[in-house]
Amino acid sequence: MELAEDLRSKFVSKAVRNVQRGYTEDDKSRGLFRPEVKLDIQRSRLMTESFKQTDGQAMVIRRAKALAHVLDNMGIFIRDWERIVGYQTSEPEGIYHPIDMNWKSVNRLVNSEAGKTLLNEAEKKELEEICEYWKGKSMSDRQQEMFSGDLAKYWKYEGTFLWTHWSELGIPDYETLLHEGLDARIKRAEERLEEIDKTIPRDYIDQKEFLQSVIIVLKAVINFSKRYAVLATDMAAVEKDPERKGRLEEIAHTCSWIPAHSPRSFLEAVQFFYFIHLIRYLEYSTLGIGLRLDYILGPYYEKDIQTGKLRKEEALETLQLLWVKFLELGLVYSPLVTSVYGGVASLQAITLGGRDKEGRDVTNDLTYLALETARTMRTIEPSIALRIHKDTPDELLSAAMDTIRTGIGYPSFFNDEALIPLLEKWGVPPEDAKMYGVSGCVYMEIPGKNITRRVLGYFVLAKCLWWALHQGINPKTGEQWGAKTPDPATFKSWEDVLEAYLTQVKFFTTKMTEVENTCRDLYAKYCPKPFYSAIVEGCIEQGKECKQWIYPSMVHDFAMVIAGTNVADSLTAIRKVVFEDKLVTLPELAAVMDKNWEGREDLRQACINAPKYGNDDDYADLIAREVHHRTEAVMETVKDRFGYGIRGDGSAVSATYGLAADTPATPDGRMDGGPFADSTLAPQPGMDKKGPTAVLNSCAKIDTLQTYNHLLNQKFLPQFLTDDMKPVFLGYLKTWRDKKISHIQFNVVDKHTLIAAQEYPEKYRDLIVRVAGFSAYFADLSKGLQDHIIARTEQSLS
Amino acid sequence: MNNHKGLIFDIQRFSIHDGPGIRTTVFMKGCPLRCLWCSNPESQDFFPNLMVRDINCKGCGACVNACPQGAITMTQAEGRKIEWSRCDQCLLCTGACIYHSLNRRGSYMEVPDIVQEIRKDEGFYRNSGGGVTVSGGEALWQSEIVAQLLAACKAEGMHTALDTTGHSSWEKLASVLNFTDLVLFDVKHLDSGAHRRATGVGNEQILENLVKAAKKKRIWIRMPLIAGFNDSEAHIQELTALAKRNGAEKISLLPYHEGGKAKSPQLGRIYPYPDAVAPAENHIHRLKDIMEKEGIVVSIGS
Numbered sequence A: 001m002e003l004a005e006d007l008r009s010k011f012v013s014k015a016v017r018n019v020q021r022g023y024t025e026d027d028k029s030r031g032l033f034r035p036e037v038k039l040d041i042q043r044s045r046l047m048t049e050s051f052k053q054t055d056g057q058a059m060v061i062r063r064a065k066a067l068a069h070v071l072d073n074m075g076i077f078i079r080d081w082e083r084i085v086g087y088q089t090s091e092p093e094g095i096y097h098p099i100d101m102n103w104k105s106v107n108r109l110v111n112s113e114a115g116k117t118l119l120n121e122a123e124k125k126e127l128e129e130i131c132e133y134w135k136g137k138s139m140s141d142r143q144q145e146m147f148s149g150d151l152a153k154y155w156k157y158e159g160t161f162l163w164t165h166w167s168e169l170g171i172p173d174y175e176t177l178l179h180e181g182l183d184a185r186i187k188r189a190e191e192r193l194e195e196i197d198k199t200i201p202r203d204y205i206d207q208k209e210f211l212q213s214v215i216i217v218l219k220a221v222i223n224f225s226k227r228y229a230v231l232a233t234d235m236a237a238v239e240k241d242p243e244r245k246g247r248l249e250e251i252a253h254t255c256s257w258i259p260a261h262s263p264r265s266f267l268e269a270v271q272f273f274y275f276i277h278l279i280r281y282l283e284y285s286t287l288g289i290g291l292r293l294d295y296i297l298g299p300y301y302e303k304d305i306q307t308g309k310l311r312k313e314e315a316l317e318t319l320q321l322l323w324v325k326f327l328e329l330g331l332v333y334s335p336l337v338t339s340v341y342g343g344v345a346s347l348q349a350i351t352l353g354g355r356d357k358e359g360r361d362v363t364n365d366l367t368y369l370a371l372e373t374a375r376t377m378r379t380i381e382p383s384i385a386l387r388i389h390k391d392t393p394d395e396l397l398s399a400a401m402d403t404i405r406t407g408i409g410y411p412s413f414f415n416d417e418a419l420i421p422l423l424e425k426w427g428v429p430p431e432d433a434k435m436y437g438v439s440g441c442v443y444m445e446i447p448g449k450n451i452t453r454r455v456l457g458y459f460v461l462a463k464c465l466w467w468a469l470h471q472g473i474n475p476k477t478g479e480q481w482g483a484k485t486p487d488p489a490t491f492k493s494w495e496d497v498l499e500a501y502l503t504q505v506k507f508f509t510t511k512m513t514e515v516e517n518t519c520r521d522l523y524a525k526y527c528p529k530p531f532y533s534a535i536v537e538g539c540i541e542q543g544k545e546c547k548q549w550i551y552p553s554m555v556h557d558f559a560m561v562i563a564g565t566n567v568a569d570s571l572t573a574i575r576k577v578v579f580e581d582k583l584v585t586l587p588e589l590a591a592v593m594d595k596n597w598e599g600r601e602d603l604r605q606a607c608i609n610a611p612k613y614g615n616d617d618d619y620a621d622l623i624a625r626e627v628h629h630r631t632e633a634v635m636e637t638v639k640d641r642f643g644y645g646i647r648g649d650g651s652a653v654s655a656t657y658g659l660a661a662d663t664p665a666t667p668d669g670r671m672d673g674g675p676f677a678d679s680t681l682a683p684q685p686g687m688d689k690k691g692p693t694a695v696l697n698s699c700a701k702i703d704t705l706q707t708y709n710h711l712l713n714q715k716f717l718p719q720f721l722t723d724d725m726k727p728v729f730l731g732y733l734k735t736w737r738d739k740k741i742s743h744i745q746f747n748v749v750d751k752h753t754l755i756a757a758q759e760y761p762e763k764y765r766d767l768i769v770r771v772a773g774f775s776a777y778f779a780d781l782s783k784g785l786q787d788h789i790i791a792r793t794e795q796s797l798s
Numbered sequence B: 001m002n003n004h005k006g007l008i009f010d011i012q013r014f015s016i017h018d019g020p021g022i023r024t025t026v027f028m029k030g031c032p033l034r035c036l037w038c039s040n041p042e043s044q045d046f047f048p049n050l051m052v053r054d055i056n057c058k059g060c061g062a063c064v065n066a067c068p069q070g071a072i073t074m075t076q077a078e079g080r081k082i083e084w085s086r087c088d089q090c091l092l093c094t095g096a097c098i099y100h101s102l103n104r105r106g107s108y109m110e111v112p113d114i115v116q117e118i119r120k121d122e123g124f125y126r127n128s129g130g131g132v133t134v135s136g137g138e139a140l141w142q143s144e145i146v147a148q149l150l151a152a153c154k155a156e157g158m159h160t161a162l163d164t165t166g167h168s169s170w171e172k173l174a175s176v177l178n179f180t181d182l183v184l185f186d187v188k189h190l191d192s193g194a195h196r197r198a199t200g201v202g203n204e205q206i207l208e209n210l211v212k213a214a215k216k217k218r219i220w221i222r223m224p225l226i227a228g229f230n231d232s233e234a235h236i237q238e239l240t241a242l243a244k245r246n247g248a249e250k251i252s253l254l255p256y257h258e259g260g261k262a263k264s265p266q267l268g269r270i271y272p273y274p275d276a277v278a279p280a281e282n283h284i285h286r287l288k289d290i291m292e293k294e295g296i297v298v299s300i301g302s
């Protein structure tokens, strides 16, 4: 506990997590970066130096050499409390920008108000020179130059989908890596090289270049660790304080052994993992890298405990130090991506619990220690995904509840009972499906497999509905942007609207996928990843870089679908108001919406008063079911580069807020630019009036197997999470599991929300609180009672 | 009154303070007591009430013409206003307001419809050790319906609880107990005079029913805790003795809160107990200690 508090005061938080809204800057006053944070241009500088020297060589070799040059030369340091080392920049306050991806946005950023403190004048000048080199060579430039015609037209964000080219996920084969060490990998690559010299395969050149690049990077990774060993040895030699000296010697001991060899202790296993993790970020600036922490590191922990080498408290400290490392990783994204993810987040995810290949529950001591680490550190990274199944011990559920109570927002819960069958449906063999891990916020991956998990982008389903009500024509410009669907005047039922909507979904999924597939070809050609290829199963063995083949299944490519609830509620309102109550015709309704309901508040109320998804009412819920099932079915008909279907995913993070700004009014009563439901299974805010059990029942009507991995956020007052409420919470969670709902997160309504609700009752009209014995709208309560609830909320959180 | 239907003012799902686990609580409308501190004044009348939410009013004026009594006025100065003395609770205005500012509290439902609503959360009851609770108002004033309702729930294997003031004939209570697993028995004060002053009725029948009910069923005793009314150490000792004598499993103390204060004007009433307060935290803890020393399980607030 002491160490945790101490560490909390030391780590450098890179950004105020701050969700900006689309391109508008309504939160600008709060700033994006803390003033002491600096942009570190070292990676850009070293990459550029290397690239200038390797002109004319194969791209996979060039990228391997560039990464090696960075690892061999970047500034390194060890801070006096550290036992786990490694940093993505040469200074603790540094963040870096992936110049090889894009130079324009960093250029814009350092010259903007929000980023003006990031660089001094000399560095700005150097950055300009570096940018000069990347003109025409960064991945953004290459896309821009390559894309013309329709590709260029739909590549740009217009409000229906936000295509994103950065995110490439995938969980390395940590199990094997730790078991054998990187030397064994290098040896395997060398053996493969000898082998192809004998077999001379048709793609001999590609294989040879790839295998050579693997050897270059793996050797550089080992050397990177050795540099830390040397630094630690040097520092230890002059260190007077015996405790620090001991720590430094330990670092030297560790870093001279791993990652070339298999770790000899828990601490070495953690350091091994961390180097791999860090260097993945240095090779390719993605977000959301995952680890099944208890499953992978548990055996090392247990061995040390058995031999008496390690105490539980010490392991906890090691994890706390690792948490600091997670938190310190931070990149600068483009302003729009930043607005979507909120500040500088790396979205690293720890997976706990779940089953192993044989189906056994993996819960071990480390599972509990990781939760304890989260409770004591209370940091925004990493997020924790807890896999739940029939055999998950109650004790673990109870520890999870204690963690949620701290208000950090995780663990989030993943339902093995729903997700393992879903993975199998996507073509993942059962033994692999049981092994899934989570990366990013909520993506399932199969650790160790060649999954270059791609998020195509954010797909605003409500905008597709809006296009369906406008025949795909933008009413402002008259341009035919979406599919040409029939005139709404001809629609006879809500089902006709649904069909037109699905036509738009298919149209835009196709557009998005055309951009995606073309872009992936471009990435395969210009942005190979030799390091990542070296740490998953199958690339070295086949002599193939990871983008040249994929693990055969539909697990790879998806779009994050947004506002399915709003589509469903809109169709329900159309059914009720237009086709049943006949208050208005469909074209009239569309015209009223185009004017943002102006002068027709009565009509808007009628739409709001129509049944809504989330109240366990089949009238609305079955339409939601239809919307999700059919949307997924249509998306799957569009294929990725390797012929696998594109699919949806419910992991839209804070994007639901950011992207809602560009969807005009919708028939569910939503205003132009108004917020969407915040996750695929979530009811529209304020529209669920029957409490959390009704919400779960509504969710359960949408079949995970026929759709995708969903997300549901549930808000609770902390009074629900007190110790005497454990049977209730556990009962709720087990029912969630039994209903096979894929994924749930709990948000604890905090004191600040309540204070805001007291101050602005009109904004929080729907906030329901439960006072002992009765529930009420918070806004309706007397000031005295509100104060009482606020006081109690604070109390039960501490 | 309707013979085949129950008058209900709320069915609250995910009830977590009315017995063990996750429950659905059916609140029956109508109560013979008039507790000064009542936190659910909309539960008292034996007929549906008009309840207003001023915060929702958009001032559209649609309700003014809908009211046959001319009880609703619309002025620049005061906005939409109800002249409660003219209102005869016909509820016609509630249909006119699309903004949910004028709402009906209380509706008549048949037993199968109520059961259908309860059944929806069956999975939650099973996993949390929960079930159904019938509360009020005073549920026993609709004992026939309540007995039918609980019988139907029991037949489906659900755990059943009755939350009662105990103020009814023994026959009615007994008829419901046949289908009840747990009784949440409300006690307000052990002195009949004090009880009468605060609730309008004496407590003789209530205490007699408690003794009889405890012989047949598991009981939890619940008592609202109001500073200066029933929170003396002596009174708590008496309550503890009562609980022990009758084998109650638990005592719940429900510290007073202002729930009824905001609701009274929404029903056109004046709150009768403006200076009621909850005892201080440390006093509540002292009371809890007293009871726990006697070996009684105590919970505060639920």
Ligand code: SF4
Pocket (backbone or CB within 6 Å): B050, B066, B067, B068, B069, B070, B071, B072, B082, B086, B087, B088, B089, B090, B091, B092, B093, B094
């Ligand atoms: S309930 Fe009262 S206010 Fe409403 S219409 Fe009837 S008499 Fe008028």
Ligand code: SF4
Pocket (backbone or CB within 6 Å): B056, B057, B058, B059, B060, B061, B062, B063, B064, B080, B096, B097, B098, B099, B100, B101, B102
């Ligand atoms: S109808 Fe409703 S919103 Fe309109 S004035 Fe009456 S109470 Fe207010």
